[in-house]
Amino acid sequence: MPKLIHFRDTCIGCNGCVEAAPQYWEMNDADGKADMQLSKKKGNVHQREIMDIEIDCNRCAALACPMNIIKIYGDNGKDITND
Numbered sequence: 001m002p003k004l005i006h007f008r009d010t011c012i013g014c015n016g017c018v019e020a021a022p023q024y025w026e027m028n029d030a031d032g033k034a035d036m037q038l039s040k041k042k043g044n045v046h047q048r049e050i051m052d053i054e055i056d057c058n059r060c061a062a063l064a065c066p067m068n069i070i071k072i073y074g075d076n077g078k079d080i081t082n083d
């Protein structure tokens with residue numbers, strides 16, 4: 001399954017991803033950064049698997065991110081965020 005990736009450390013808390021895809025993204029009141037819902041932390045990134053039909057709205061979240069820290073990787077590990 002495709003993976004949705006968030007390099008959360010450099011999030012500036014602009015809320016763009018939440019506005020674009022609120023069913024996947026939410027703001028964290030504790031530190032003012034965005035959280036990917038249902039994600040797990042792996043190394044320095046947060047990630048979760050998504051279905052193919054969930055790619056488009058998360059591409060919108062990625063496009064809305066001024067820090068370019070939201071990525072989508074395909075089954076083969078290739079970055080498909082901008083495909």
Ligand code: SF4
Nearest residue numbers: 011014015016017065
């Ligand atoms: S759009 Fe990017 S920088 Fe803005 S809150 Fe979401 S992840 Fe953070």
